[in-house]
Amino acid sequence: MIAEPHKLSVSEASAFFASGRLSSVQLVTACLAEIERTDGTIKAWAYLDPEGALAQAAECDRIRQAGMAIGPLHGIPVGLKDIIDTRDMPTQRGTPIFAGRETAHDARLVELLRGAGAVIMGKTVTTELAFVHANETRNPHNTDHSPGGSSSGSAAAVAAYHVPLAIGTQTNGSVIRPASFCGTFGFKPTRGVISRTGLLQTSISLDQVGVFARTLGDAALLTDVIGGYDGHDTLSFARPRPAMAAGAAADAPVSPDLAWFDIPFNDRLTADAREGLEAVVEILGPQVTRMTAADTLSNLVAVQGRIHEYEICQHQAEVFDAHWDRISETLKPVVARGRQITQTEYEDALAVKASAEAFFANFFVDYDAIIAPSATGEAPVFGTGTGDxxxxTLWTLAGLPCVSLPLLVGETGLPIGVQLIGPAEKDDRLLRTAAWVQTQLAEAAE
Incomplete structure (x- = not known):
């Protein structure tokens, strides 16, 4: 038996499976034991199915022993944000309004996970309707702090060694920010890479799927598995996806050209985050070009908010109307504000969004990636929100691929991520650049 199998990466666990030194049942059992040991405090899981997970694992072991075909995630445990539909467990969307909600079908990405041999462990906690109001999950590094949101449980579950992989969503900062706070890798690929069919819709224009992992390669592999064209998703594009895992494993042929934007809201960075990022930029040296961002980039923050608030009020109108008394006091003013946005204002915001996409397409002709903070600093104290x-915001609005690397530690010992943003549909190049950055920083630390 391998010591502490729940701490293995996907590649390590898969190698042990192949050698016969570890079974999927043993791995899932270890993960369940760790959940039992710590989740009473961390509260990462909205629904856990131990018997179902062990049954899936046993079937994976049987298939392997029979010499049948296996998939890239064969026998690997995965957690799903509790807005992702599954046919065999409830999807409760972070609100008592949907307590016990069941569906007859899997989300498209769940079908792909099952086809790849993944073991679906259960549902991880999300904020209310995947928006602003926090739920009960705590940061595994210090339970006095938030894990971020809205993919709170997914980030916490990976950081706490409950599962090696988890899936979240991002409409503003709901993958990258919690990845930063919890010290995991977080990857949100180009908008349209992963199908959203079977997920709670809060913004048809902005909702995107992302992943959490403890290595860059694992995040890339999971994205490869769940990416693909889906004609039922209006933003899914009918062409091949970048090869994520190959990109993460590749060596950069030349040193990448990176950009750092001096944006007015950089003043929101805490001192330790600013110092850490400055040190990273200094190590990368001449590969980073510093530039002052145009005011129009800062103005995009309001554009994202207008689209998000308008669309959630449209998509969830029936929920808000029928259950207003069960909506949190945190969400109610957002809904009230969203209902004041006119159709003309909304359409104008969509036009600006399209302009932002065109701007970045042109910008990345000269640069491989933008380097930026993942969050303002360490995770906030629990009960004070899920973080800024x-x-x-800018990168999500433009649909760009983003990755948070767990590179920094704040003054109280909590993680702080460094974000890289790449050109649309060149996610493999972004991941290759991320691997290069990791190597450069590791060599500088030696």
């Missing part, structure tokens, strides 16, 4: 998403 400001350093994710």
């Amino acid at each position: 998403p400001i350093f994710c």
Whole structure:
């Protein structure tokens, strides 16, 4: 038996499976034991199915022993944000309004996970309707702090060694920010890479799927598995996806050209985050070009908010109307504000969004990636919110691929991520650049 199998990466666990030194049942059992040991405090899981997970694992072991075909995630445990539909467990969307909600079908990405041999462990906690109001999950590094949101449980579950992989979503900063706070890798690929069919819709224009892992390669592999064209998703594009895992494993042929934007809201960075990022930029040296951002980039923050608030009021109108008394006091003013946005204002915001996409397509002709904060600093104290998403807003609006690397530690010992943003549909190049950055920093630390 391998010591502490729940701490293995996907590649390590898969190698042990192949050698016969570890079974999927043993791995899932170890993960369940760790959940039992710590989740009473961390509260990462909205729904856990131990018997179902062990049954899936046993079937994976049987298939392997029979010499049948296996998938890239064969026998690997995965957690799903509790807005992702599954046919065999409830999807409760972070609100008592949907307590016990069941569906007859899997989300498209769940079908792909099952086809790849993944073991679906259960549902991880999300904020209310995947928006602003926090739920009960705590940061595994210090339970007095938030894990971020809205993919709170997914980030916490990976950081706490409950599962090696988890899936979240991002409409503003809901993958990159919690990855930063919890010290995991967080990757949100180009908008349209991963199908959203079977997920709670809060913004048809902005909702995107992302992943959490403890290595860059694992995040890339999971994205490869769940990416693909889906004609039922209006933003899914009918062409091949970048090869994520190959990109993460590749060596950069030349040193990448990176950009750092001096944006007015950089003043929201805490001192330790600013110092850490400055040190990273200094190590990368001449590969980073510093530039002052145009005011129009800062103005995009309001554009994202207008689209998000308008669309959630449209998509969830029936929920808000029928269950207003069960909506949190945190969300109610957002809904009230969203209902004041006119159709003309909304359409104008969509036009600006399209302009932002065109701007970045042109910008990345000269640069491989933008380097930026993942969050303003360490995770906030629990009960004070899930953190400011400001350093994710622009890139999410433009649908760009983003990755948070767990590189820094704040003054109280909590993780702080460094974000890299790449050109649309060149996610493999972004991941290759991320691997290069990791190597450069590791060599500088030696």
